[in-house]
Amino acid sequence: MENFPVVDMEKLNGEERNAIMEKIKDACENWGFFELVNHSIPVEMLDTVERMTKEHYSKCMEQKFREMVASKGLESAQSEMNDVDWESTFFLRHRPVSNISEIPDLDDEYRKVMKEFAGEIEKLAEQLLDLLCENLGLEKGYLKKVFHGTHGPTLGTKVSNYPPCPKPDLIKGLRAHTDAGGIILLFQDDEVSGLQLLKDGQWVDVPPLKHSIVINLGDQLEVITNGKYKSVVHRVIAQTDGNRMSIASFYNPGSDAVIYPAPALVEKDKEKCPAYPKFVFEDYMKLYVGLKFQEKEPRFEAMKAMESSVNMDPIATA
Numbered sequence: 217m218e219n220f221p222v223v224d225m226e227k228l229n230g231e232e233r234n235a236i237m238e239k240i241k242d243a244c245e246n247w248g249f250f251e252l253v254n255h256s257i258p259v260e261m262l263d264t265v266e267r268m269t270k271e272h273y274s275k276c277m278e279q280k281f282r283e284m285v286a287s288k289g290l291e292s293a294q295s296e297m298n299d300v301d302w303e304s305t306f307f308l309r310h311r312p313v314s315n316i317s318e319i320p321d322l323d324d325e326y327r328k329v330m331k332e333f334a335g336e337i338e339k340l341a342e343q344l345l346d347l348l349c350e351n352l353g354l355e356k357g358y359l360k361k362v363f364h365g366t367h368g369p370t371l372g373t374k375v376s377n378y379p380p381c382p383k384p385d386l387i388k389g390l391r392a393h394t395d396a397g398g399i400i401l402l403f404q405d406d407e408v409s410g411l412q413l414l415k416d417g418q419w420v421d422v423p424p425l426k427h428s429i430v431i432n433l434g435d436q437l438e439v440i441t442n443g444k445y446k447s448v449v450h451r452v453i454a455q456t457d458g459n460r461m462s463i464a465s466f467y468n469p470g471s472d473a474v475i476y477p478a479p480a481l482v483e484k485d486k487e488k489c490p491a492y493p494k495f496v497f498e499d500y501m502k503l504y505v506g507l508k509f510q511e512k513e514p515r516f517e518a519m520k521a522m523e524s525s526v527n528m529d530p531i532a533t534a
């Protein structure tokens with residue numbers, strides 16, 4: 217098995233730029249995942265985010281998690297549980313409108329740090345989208361424009377902890393799925409592993425690496441690239457020892473953005489007509505909510521079936 221792709225972003229400014237772009241291209245085409253080091257987010261900020269997230273978990277989340285486990289009798293599970301994840305989470309929305317001030321139990325300093333962190337994540341996401349455009353032969357800004365919709369992209373952060381689990385073979389930290397949205401930027405624990413992706417029918421570990429950001433591509437990028445890039449199935453295996461921190465930020469299209477294969481990529485792929493549907497992102501998300509842990513192909517099929525019955529003006533690409 218080849219090594220999990222690690223991309224040194226500092227080298228994008230030097231003479232190795234072509235090799236790094238090629239590495240990103242190969243990762244997008246064959247892995248759907250890669251890991252960034254020497255990216256633009258200051259390591260001091262990452263250290264603060266990690267410290268505060270771990271403090272917040274033990275102060276405000278751990279007790280609730282224990283109560284959930286007890287109420288569902290998870291500790292004494294005897295067979296595989298398919299309707300629950302061994303995770304403790306809360307969700308912050310940054311764009312189009314922030315909800316950080318409404319989330320209970322966060323102290324002011326933590327809110328402030330997460331706001332700054334979101335700003336850095338947004339910059340990095342947009343930089344990455346342009347690198348993808350370059351590799352795909354799309355004009356600079358194309359993906360950002362498609363994601364824009366009327367009110368700009370949606371940006372949110374799912375803050376998760378995966379506490380030690382006595383039965384990781386019976387209860388997954390997070391069941392296998394592909395991500396629905398655009399591009400996902402994950403700041404994960406540098407000691408407690410658990411994230412795995414499915415490659416060529418085998419589960420591959422995404423290795424913890426201090427101060428790195430793991431990138432993966434969501435279903436929308438698969439549609440826009442007409443399948444040139446794929447969203448890849450992944451899961452989290454809870455560990456019997458150690459609490460895994462996972463801070464995943466989702467840079468997604470705006471709710472009314474119209475998503476469809478980029479015409480330039482469909483034309484290039486002459487033998488392949490658009491293999492993917494055209495739809496409004498919000499409609500895809502409504503479908504995804506109930507089908508997250510199922511295969512993505514039936515979701516694309518369902519959107520295709522809706523396509524013929526809906527009149528879609530290209531409102532969201534201006």
Ligand SMILES: [Fe+2]
Binds near residue numbers: 393394450
């Ligand atoms: Fe995911």
